[in-house]
């Protein structure tokens with residue numbers, strides 16, 4: 001019996017040694033799904049930034065020769081995932097990496113990490129949102145902004161969208177989200193997942209695959225935890241490169257993340273430790289190498 005050759009995904013993210021975020025979750029999750037994970041570390045940290053202190057070593061300068069060496073090997077990837085970037089220079093280097101290593105059929109999965117809960121992350125100065133939009137989002141085949149990032153990318157007012165989400169009827173919220181999706185599609189990507197729209201005890205995601213727009217709502221299983229966005233992107237992108245539909249890939253990713261949050265709450269895991277995905281990783285492995 002011969003084994004199938006695993007697809008390959010390049011992941012541009014930091015390596016945080018403790019706290020279950022970034023490359024430390026993408027590597028096991030993507031491997032469990034039967035896909036080769038090829039990391040491009042943007043920086044190394046002793047632990048994620050939610051702890052009281054950390055050691056950080058920036059690798060922006062090293063990224064260029066690292067990618068250059070990949071160029072010498074004439075590599076190409078079935079998927080490319082971009083996540084948290086610290087500086088505009090990292091965004092420019094990542095945009096160049098996409099141009100060099102993508103093929104016509106490459107899944108370019110951009111998580112425009114820059115904001116949450118209505119606020120841009122600390123430390124982002126100038127027009128960082130514009131830089132992410134113009135250099136990464138425009139190149140993407142799939143984007144996964146949360147609702148705050150979707151507002152920043154399109155110019156919609158976050159507080160208005162949040163107010164619509166509290167209304168008993170969904171009409172205004174849905175029509176606003178459809179307009180937002182239209183604006184995002186005009187930037188380039190035709191597959192869009194908007195996450196984290198909070199509605200009472202439920203969380204809604206919007207999944208747009210071309211003209212097909214679906215609203216997927218699920219019970220909130222606990223409070224949000226670091227690293228869950230990286231796990232989500234890893235599952236969704238690994239599923240997409242293996243030929244799964246966007247809707248199925250999104251449901252698989254959000255189902256796994258919500259179970260991981262639930263078991264972490266039940267086990268009393270401190271929020272800073274992220275989710276104890278190790279306990280359920282074998283469930284992903286059992287779905288590796290799907291047929292069709």
Ligand code: PXL
Pocket residue numbers: 014016021022045047048049050084226227229230
């Ligand atoms: O995606 C989560 C994440 C990634 N990298 C660093 C972080 C966090 C969340 O806190 O601090 C350095």
